[in-house]
Amino acid sequence: SDMLNVYTILSKVHSDHTVYPSAGVLFVHVLEREYFKGEFPPYPKPGEMNNDPITFNTNLMGYPDRPGWLRYIQRTPYSDGVLYGSPTIDSVGRPSVIEITAYNRRTFETARHNLIINIMAAEDFPLPYQAEFFIKNMNVEEMLASEVLGDFLGAVKNVWQPEKLNAINITSALDRGGRVPLPINNMKEGVYVMVGADATFSSCLREVENPQNQLRCSQEMEPVITCDKKFRTQFQIDWCKISLVDKTQHVSTYQEVVRGEGILPDGGEYKPPSESLKSRDYYSDFLITLAVPSAIALVLFLILAYIMCCRREGVEKRNMQTPDIQLVHHSAIQKSTKELREMSKNREIAWPLSTLPVFHPVTGEIVPPVHPDSYDNTSMPLMQTQQNLPHQTQIPQQQTEGDFLNYFSKRQNMT
Numbered sequence: 001s002d003m004l005n006v007y008t009i010l011s012k013v014h015s016d017h018t019v020y021p022s023a024g025v026l027f028v029h030v031l032e033r034e035y036f037k038g039e040f041p042p043y044p045k046p047g048e049m050n051n052d053p054i055t056f057n058t059n060l061m062g063y064p065d066r067p068g069w070l071r072y073i074q075r076t077p078y079s080d081g082v083l084y085g086s087p088t089i090d091s092v093g094r095p096s097v098i099e100i101t102a103y104n105r106r107t108f109e110t111a112r113h114n115l116i117i118n119i120m121a122a123e124d125f126p127l128p129y130q131a132e133f134f135i136k137n138m139n140v141e142e143m144l145a146s147e148v149l150g151d152f153l154g155a156v157k158n159v160w161q162p163e164k165l166n167a168i169n170i171t172s173a174l175d176r177g178g179r180v181p182l183p184i185n186n187m188k189e190g191v192y193v194m195v196g197a198d199a200t201f202s203s204c205l206r207e208v209e210n211p212q213n214q215l216r217c218s219q220e221m222e223p224v225i226t227c228d229k230k231f232r233t234q235f236q237i238d239w240c241k242i243s244l245v246d247k248t249q250h251v252s253t254y255q256e257v258v259r260g261e262g263i264l265p266d267g268g269e270y271k272p273p274s275e276s277l278k279s280r281d282y283y284s285d286f287l288i289t290l291a292v293p294s295a296i297a298l299v300l301f302l303i304l305a306y307i308m309c310c311r312r313e314g315v316e317k318r319n320m321q322t323p324d325i326q327l328v329h330h331s332a333i334q335k336s337t338k339e340l341r342e343m344s345k346n347r348e349i350a351w352p353l354s355t356l357p358v359f360h361p362v363t364g365e366i367v368p369p370v371h372p373d374s375y376d377n378t379s380m381p382l383m384q385t386q387q388n389l390p391h392q393t394q395i396p397q398q399q400t401e402g403d404f405l406n407y408f409s410k411r412q413n414m415t
Contacts, residue, residue, distance in 0.1 A: 018116040023087045024125040024196070026167040028144050029115065031056050031074075031081035036102040039111040053077030053105040061097040061114070070098070070117075073141055073172075077105055082144050086169035086194075087119040094119070127166060127196030128248045131156075131205060134241040136190050140172040143191045152193065152235055159204050159227045162197035169194045190238075201244055202227075208239045 021027035033054050040052065058072050058081075059065055066072065069088050074081035083098070098115040135143065135152075142148060149167060157165050173190035174180065181187035204227035207213060213223035217240035225239050319327065 016114040016116055018118065020118050020120050021087050022120050022122040022125070023089045023092050024122055024127070024166075024168060025086070026169055027070075027083075027085055027087055027117075028146075028149075029083040031058075031083065031100060031102075033078075033080055036111055036113075039102070040104045040107055040109040051078065052107065055103050055105060056081040057101045057103070058083060059099050061099050066098065067091065067096055070096075071175075075139075075141055079141070082141055083115070084140075084144055084170060087117075089121070089125065091119045092121045124164065124198065126247060127164070127168070127198055128246070129162075129198070129200060130168060130194060130196045130245045130247065131160075131201065132192055132194040132243040132245075134173070134190060134192050134238045135235050136238055137188050137236040138191045139189050140170060140191045142188075143170055143193065152231075153195070155231050155235065156195055159230055160197055160199065160202050162199035164198045166196050167193065168196045201246075205242070205244060208242055209244075213239075 019027075019029060036054055037050050037052070055077050056072070056074060060067055066083075067085075069091070070083060070085040072081060072083050096117045096119075098117060100113045100115055102111045102113070104110070133156075138148075143152070149170075153165060153167060169192075171192040171194075172178075173192065176192060178190060181189055204225065207225050207227075208217070208223050213225075216223045223239050228237065228239065231237050
């Protein structure tokens with residue numbers, strides 16, 4: 001039984017799946033994670049939950065990328081991948097083999113599956129009337145869901161009333177140059193949906209073309225569309241970005257290219273240079289590039305040296321050309337300046353008040369002044385006074401009791 005299970009898994013990995021999309025009609029193929037979960041060891045048992053992160057890589061067999069019309073999207077490793085696009089008429093009759101490689105991001109196991117796409121030609125390709133809607137509240141993978149796309153086509157058919165209606169293509173707004181929305185308020189990227197029908201456009205779809213709505217669109221205001229209520233419940237359509245294309249009145253601007261013979265005029269046979277090449281003389285190049293600039297620089301250096309060294313007048317010549325009275329004035333000023341400088345060196349500067357003598361806080365004796373450069377800040381006295389200058393009254397020293405009484409009696413006799 002174990003061998004049978006292994007054989008079933010291998011055949012499942014290497015099995016090919018064939019699809020037959022029509023040219024000009026939207027093609028959607030979902031890469032289901034559940035399909036690949038059972039292909040990574042250890043193989044889960046029936047009913048066992050396994051939520052490993054799985055990513056997919058898709059490419060055309062033998063090439064590094066997919067065909068130009070085929071796109072792929074997978075939002076997270078825990079969501080399904082989707083292949084979608086609109087097959088072109090050029091690919092009809094040529095089967096395309098798409099290699100799908102699944103990666104288990106937890107165990108690093110891989111599994112490969114081939115998708116064979118056989119594009120069929122549609123009888124009514126292309127549909128003559130095409131309309132492209134821009135839906136603001138949808139991401140591309142949400143719009144690709146069959147039930148969501150079916151609801152949108154049902155609303156369009158209710159408004160358009162055609163006999164045949166097909167989704168032609170779906171494009172993310174990011175592929176049209178749109179910006180990534182901010183991760184707030186559940187904002188969406190937006191998606192363009194192109195729809196084709198076999199009936200002319202309804203009056204509701206053409207309401208955006210009237211002057212009033214065109215003016216509102218130019219002012220970045222929402223136009224007034226009567227049938228918008230049929231979409232508003234689920235889809236927020238930007239009616240200013242709707243595009244209506246009528247293939248029946250479309251004038252082809254294709255110009256036939258006149259091709260020439262594709263042969264360049266004959267210029268003769270190619271003649272490579274001979275093996276015996278003559279040696280080139282670089283002496284003239286050396287003279288032009290090195291010798292000439294060096295000679296010019298040397299001449300300029302000599303001229304500058306002559307001006308700086310040989311053209312100096314000197315002090316004696318300057319004095320001979322200077323009037324005597326000017327030399328006397330200059331000498332007197334210089335002599336006076338020198339005398340002032342000598343005198344300034346010998347003058348005494350008054351001591352600052354902070355260095356004058358102070359009374360001792362305990363004995364009351366006068367303490368001699370301390371030079372500011374020789375005292376300690378931590379031993380400064382608490383009380384300070386002025387020094388006995390010549391014009392100040394001498395402060396009496398501490399006197400005995402008898403002397404104090406004699407001084408007091410003299411003051412009484414004078415009064």
